Amino acid sequence: MRWMRALILFFMLIGVAVAQTAPSALQTGNPIERTITAGQTHTYTVSADENNFVQVAVEQRGVDVIVTVFSPAGKSLGDYDSPTGDEGSENVSFVATSKGAYRIDVTPLNREGSSGRYQIKLVELRDATEEELKASKNLATIKARALELLDEVDAIIAELRTPQTRIRSQMQAANLLWDSDEKRAVKYASDAIVGFKELRASLDADVKEYFRSYGEIAQLRYEIAYMLASRQPEMALSFVRSTPPLPDPYGNLREVSNQQTALEVEIANQIAVRDPKRALEVARETLKSAYAPSLIGTIENLRQQKFEMAAQLAGEIADKLLSEKRLLKDAEAMNLALSLIRLSGVSRRTQTSDSNDQPRRLLSEQQQRDLIQKVSNEAMAFRPSAGNNYSQEQNQAVNALRSLEMMGPEVDGVVSGGTAALQKRANELGNAGDARAFENLKLHNAIVNLPPDEALAAIQRAPKEMQESLYMQLANRLTMAGETARAKQLLTDHISNPYQRQQAITQIEQQDTYRAIAKGKFEDAIRNVANLPTPEERASMLIQIINQIGPGLKRATALNYLEQARGLLAPSERAQGQTQMSALFQIAKAFSAYDVKRAFEIVDPLVDQINDIADAARLLEGFGGEFYDHDELNMNNGNAVGAAAVQMTSTLGSLALVNFDRAKLTADRIRLAEVRIRAYLEIAQQAVKAAP
Numbered sequence: 124m125r126w127m128r129a130l131i132l133f134f135m136l137i138g139v140a141v142a143q144t145a146p147s148a149l150q151t152g153n154p155i156e157r158t159i160t161a162g163q164t165h166t167y168t169v170s171a172d173e174n175n176f177v178q179v180a181v182e183q184r185g186v187d188v189i190v191t192v193f194s195p196a197g198k199s200l201g202d203y204d205s206p207t208g209d210e211g212s213e214n215v216s217f218v219a220t221s222k223g224a225y226r227i228d229v230t231p232l233n234r235e236g237s238s239g240r241y242q243i244k245l246v247e248l249r250d251a252t253e254e255e256l257k258a259s260k261n262l263a264t265i266k267a268r269a270l271e272l273l274d275e276v277d278a279i280i281a282e283l284r285t286p287q288t289r290i291r292s293q294m295q296a297a298n299l300l301w302d303s304d305e306k307r308a309v310k311y312a313s314d315a316i317v318g319f320k321e322l323r324a325s326l327d328a329d330v331k332e333y334f335r336s337y338g339e340i341a342q343l344r345y346e347i348a349y350m351l352a353s354r355q356p357e358m359a360l361s362f363v364r365s366t367p368p369l370p371d372p373y374g375n376l377r378e379v380s381n382q383q384t385a386l387e388v389e390i391a392n393q394i395a396v397r398d399p400k401r402a403l404e405v406a407r408e409t410l411k412s413a414y415a416p417s418l419i420g421t422i423e424n425l426r427q428q429k430f431e432m433a434a435q436l437a438g439e440i441a442d443k444l445l446s447e448k449r450l451l452k453d454a455e456a457m458n459l460a461l462s463l464i465r466l467s468g469v470s471r472r473t474q475t476s477d478s479n480d481q482p483r484r485l486l487s488e489q490q491q492r493d494l495i496q497k498v499s500n501e502a503m504a505f506r507p508s509a510g511n512n513y514s515q516e517q518n519q520a521v522n523a524l525r526s527l528e529m530m531g532p533e534v535d536g537v538v539s540g541g542t543a544a545l546q547k548r549a550n551e552l553g554n555a556g557d558a559r560a561f562e563n564l565k566l567h568n569a570i571v572n573l574p575p576d577e578a579l580a581a582i583q584r585a586p587k588e589m590q591e592s593l594y595m596q597l598a599n600r601l602t603m604a605g606e607t608a609r610a611k612q613l614l615t616d617h618i619s620n621p622y623q624r625q626q627a628i629t630q631i632e633q634q635d636t637y638r639a640i641a642k643g644k645f646e647d648a649i650r651n652v653a654n655l656p657t658p659e660e661r662a663s664m665l666i667q668i669i670n671q672i673g674p675g676l677k678r679a680t681a682l683n684y685l686e687q688a689r690g691l692l693a694p695s696e697r698a699q700g701q702t703q704m705s706a707l708f709q710i711a712k713a714f715s716a717y718d719v720k721r722a723f724e725i726v727d728p729l730v731d732q733i734n735d736i737a738d739a740a741r742l743l744e745g746f747g748g749e750f751y752d753h754d755e756l757n758m759n760n761g762n763a764v765g766a767a768a769v770q771m772t773s774t775l776g777s778l779a780l781v782n783f784d785r786a787k788l789t790a791d792r793i794r795l796a797e798v799r800i801r802a803y804l805e806i807a808q809q810a811v812k813a814a815p
Contacts, residue, residue: 146226149179154244159186161238165229169245171219176251178216179227179243180675185209186239187232195223204232209239211641214674218251218259247677254719258781268783269810270303272803279800285755286322287343288797290315294350295804299811301354309358312351316362319347323366333369339759341369348386356393360405363387384409388417395424403432410440414455419462422485430483437463437485441494451501451516451523460498461526467491468533495537498523503548517552524549570596575606579613591618595627602631605638636664640671645684648672653691658699661691662706669709678717685713689725696728701763704729708774719781726774727789733767734794740764755797768798776805780813 146166147155159165171177181190190203190213203215219225229243251259273296280296283289297311323340326333344366351359368383387409395402406421418440425433440463444450450457467486486494505520527534528545535541569581570593578600582593594617601610610631618624632651639647648668655661665688672688673681689710698704707725714722740750740762750762758765772790779786783806790802 149227149243149245151245151248154242156240156242158238158240159188159229159231161231163231165243167227167229167243168224169227169248170224171222171248173219173222174251174256175219176216176247176249176255177219177225178214178245178247178675178677180246181213181215181229182242182244182675183209183211183213184240184242186241188213188229188241189232190215191228191230192217193226193228195221195225197226200225212675216674218255220259246675249678252678254781258719261780261783265780265783265810265813266303269779269807270299272787272807273299276800276803276807279796279803282796283755283800285753285757285797286318287339287752287759288755290318290322290343290347292800292804293318294347295808298350298354299804299807309355312347312355312358315347319343320366323369326369337369337371344368345382345386348390352390352393356390356397357401359390360387360394363390384413384415385417388415388421392417392420392424395421395428399425399428399432403436406436407439410443414444414453414459416455416458416462418459419466422463422466426485434483434485437467438487438490441486441490445490445493445497449501450498451505451519454515454519457498457519457523460494461523464491464494464498464533465526465530468530492537495527495534499527499534499538499545502527503544505552507552521549521552524552566593567596570600575601575609591620591623594618598627598631599634602634607631607635633664633667636668640668643675645672645676649684649687649691652688658691658693659702662700662703665691665706666702666709669706669713673713673716682714682717682721685710685717688713697732698729701767704732704767705770708770712774712777715778715781719778719785722778723782723785723789726771726778730771730789730792733764733771733798734792736764736767737795737798756795758798758801768795768801772798772802772805775802776809779806779810783810 146168149155149167149169155167157165167179169177169179179190181188187209188204192200192203192215194200200217203213205211205213215227217225227243229241231239276292276296280289280292283292293311293315297308297315300308300311323344326336326340344363348359348363351362363383363386387405391402391405391409394405402421402425406418409415410418418436422433422437422440425436440459444456444460444463447453447456450460463486467484468491484491502520502523505516507514507517524545527538528542528549531542534545538545540547566581566585566589570578573581575597578597582590582597585593594613598610598613601607601613611628614624614627614631618627632655636648636651639645639651652661652664652668655664669685669688672684676684689707692703692706693699698707707729711722711725714725737750737756740748740756744751748762749757749760750764751757752760756765756768758769771793775786775790778789786806787803790799790806793799793802
């Protein structure tokens, strides 16, 4: 991620030491394993010739790292940070554009934290294939090609009959154009807003349609506001205020009001980056009607821009909270009070302002004390009603006490008895009338912490109605420890319901497959999938793991495993069901990185199949399925045909990064205009995103 790299450079510039090791040269067949600590950067080099393909894998073993690649001239070629956390691999691949030493930096993502180990290896260094060379060069021009594709979109948008499809197409087109043609982007967005207002107005006259479409229209309104917020926040705010939420047909008026408030505050947070004064105005308007938790985000954003404005808003929120008779009656108010106390405490310790080095305060010392006192007094005074084991207010009281307790010295000088008193009362309220829950918690802790044999004995002493769930919990623990056979036997012996028993065993087998993939044991994973009894089950499992087969492997090895995966499905070119179709699209995406011709061989028959299925679905409309809306395929209501069309368009977007022309020609074969335009926009979106 670029912002993390920029942050590291910033700390280096202001004098914070970032330990950097001397570069180590990577060689194929010689992995390097090392420990890295927060603040360190380990540097490696790979010597490559022009048009070499370079693939490096960094296996994380307890530390989440970001990998950055630099050209021989020192230009950053990109950051690599997949959402794998501190386990799994970061896979880096690129085509060398010039001869020389390419630098690879490995840096912990978190600047504060314990150390961890990782292994880095040069997986492959070879001549790039013709496809890889073409894809690498295409990235430099693909963005222009993608934007040209939008010219074809204009004509198709005019043909669309379903307002929802037309609006979403306009918003997606606008999103693609913000950086290159803002005027045109604003035009698309404005047209989408006009279309939404017309759609909303039409619902008022049709009660039946209102109930049917309420959820989708509410979601569409949110999507428009969220997209505009980061680009044109004032436009977003105007849209949100000029299109009040639709009344919930099921009567959840409070929830609708809270969502509206949260949306306005989120937009205010975006405005704060450019116009702090305007953001403060919006936040104040919101505060008049509701306690939005996201107001804390507004304070944090203002603090970075104008500390005085952040303090003003914080003080006004505190004053309003202090005037409330009972915070426990309003969960949003109590949560906002606790967040404000925590934030103000952080500010006092970390912010300084003037020459006498006095701490800067979001809240005055008296406001902070009064707010802590009010929250603690209400929570300490709460009394559960007789015979009531749980209430929302009781839960709020316990959470408030626990939150204050965690602040330690912050509250010791304010609350009588300090954190010890808070802890005692939280324990009393948390256990009041619920001794069984406490005993259950102890049993679950035993399953987690005791040796397996002792945990098994504890389960046998547990109440009969609890034993089966505890056996399943212990089986999961054994599976995570690699004792799969013992876990299966435990379930076989102790789970009486045959359906539940088989479901639990299937989950264990799936976990075994995931673990094999994580450890790079792809042959074991594919063997596990092959042992599943039906093609449908094999397809379902492949969907979960196929995107992990390939990265970190040599091209020939990856192709071999992908062909084996394809062989686990029915040999027909057409899918034998929805799950198999989904798996085939996933396999085609995986192939695109190594053999785009093979990827299109898989996709082409599926495009024809979806064309035929869409025609068949039109005949079935009204006979048990809702596939079409205003005579256009609905791709948002979860129907099987619409879902398949969405996955097809996403796959074509991925293939366009390797062969733009072929992907475009394939999209041209889609018969339904509403699906074809989605494919064009997906191709354009992925191309723009990938372009340098």
